[in-house]
Amino acid sequence: MSKVALVTGGTRGIGEAISLALKAAGYTVAATYAGNTEKAEAFKAQTGIHVYKWDVSHEEDCAKGIAQVEADLGPVEILVNNAGITRDGMFHKMTFEQWRSVLSTNLDSMFTMTRPVIEGMRNRGFGRIINISSINGQKGQMGQANYSAAKAGVIGFTKALAQENAFKGITVNAICPGYINTDMVAAMPEKVLQQIVAGIPVGRLGHPEEVAQAVVYLAADSAAFMTGAVLTLNGGQYIANG
Numbered sequence: 357m358s359k360v361a362l363v364t365g366g367t368r369g370i371g372e373a374i375s376l377a378l379k380a381a382g383y384t385v386a387a388t389y390a391g392n393t394e395k396a397e398a399f400k401a402q403t404g405i406h407v408y409k410w411d412v413s414h415e416e417d418c419a420k421g422i423a424q425v426e427a428d429l430g431p432v433e434i435l436v437n438n439a440g441i442t443r444d445g446m447f448h449k450m451t452f453e454q455w456r457s458v459l460s461t462n463l464d465s466m467f468t469m470t471r472p473v474i475e476g477m478r479n480r481g482f483g484r485i486i487n488i489s490s491i492n493g494q495k496g497q498m499g500q501a502n503y504s505a506a507k508a509g510v511i512g513f514t515k516a517l518a519q520e521n522a523f524k525g526i527t528v529n530a531i532c533p534g535y536i537n538t539d540m541v542a543a544m545p546e547k548v549l550q551q552i553v554a555g556i557p558v559g560r561l562g563h564p565e566e567v568a569q570a571v572v573y574l575a576a577d578s579a580a581f582m583t584g585a586v587l588t589l590n591g592g593q594y595i596a597n598g
Contacts, residue, residue: 361575362425362432364388364412364469365439367399369538370488373564374436374571375405381572383434386425388412390439412439413460418468432473434484434575437466437510440503442540447501455502462506466513474521483526484575487514488567491534491590507532511586518584527583529574534590537561557592 361378365371366387375387386406389396396407406429410421426432440462443454470485477483492500493507511530518528535541535552541561544552553560570587573579588596 357430358382358384359433360384360386360425360429360431361434361436362386362388362422362469362473363436363438364465365390366405366436367396367407369540370533370536370564370567371436371438372399373568374438376403377565377568377572378434378436378575379403379405381575383575384429386429386432388421388439411461412465412469413457415468418465419472422469422472426476431476431480433477433480433482434486435470435473436486436488436571436575437469438488439465440488440490440506442500442503444499444503446499450502458502459506459509462503463509463513466510470517474517474526477526478521478524481525483521483524484579485514485517485526485528486571486574487528487530489514489530489532489586491532491588491594494532494586494588494596495594514586515584522583525580527574527579529579529582529585529587531567531570531574531587531589532596533562533567534588534593535561536564536567538564555593556590560591562589562591 361383363375366375367389375385379385388408390411400407410417443458487510489510490507492504496504514528514530
């Protein structure tokens with residue numbers, strides 16, 4: 357029986373690529389989404405990947421949703437915390453709602469999604485938790501104080517949880533993508549996009565599939581000695597120390 361992998365925000369963008377890559381690698385994949393049911397159902401019909409709708413910032417919804425996934429498919433052994441949102445604005449004009457919504461979805465979800473699965477992973481002596489952070493959680497980004505704070509928090513969460521659970525056969529790692537060729541990035545004004553690409557040494561945007569393959573590696577049995585790691589995947593745009 358194949359291992360169950362749960363991917364939040366798994367029907368679009370980087371999450372879609374992750375879901376598809378994990379399925380191709382032999383996992384039984386469940387993908388969550390928060391918005392468009394019609395598109396999610398079309399994704400399910402096209403790929404055969406199970407889809408579930410809930411808001412990852414809501415503790416009770418996550419507990420119920422994960423319980424349903426496990427009833428349908430079996431225990432979650434690979435968790436990919438990918439879901440995230442942006443509400444950009446200069447901090448001196450930012451509202452608390454802009455701040456709170458980003459922190460709730462991008463950082464609180466580390467708790468609401470991971471807490472319901474961690475005890476089962478510990479009891480079974482196996483687990484893979486892969487958290488999608490961001491280049492902007494490493495270096496910061498003007499106009500994204502909320503997003504940068506949340507994604508930096510994801511890195512701290514990853515390192516702490518890795519230390520707590522390593523002896524239980526659970527690895528916890530983070531991936532920090534740079535600018536990836538998704539619909540959200542493609543919607544940027546052409547001039548802004550050109551400036552971004554000009555600052556990437558490899559001379560292009562990343563592909564969602566490149567992030568997805570890093571997830572596949574971290575999910576594998578062969579990655580058992582890698583935990584607490586922060587993988588930078590940004591074309592050389594930002595080279596982190598250590």
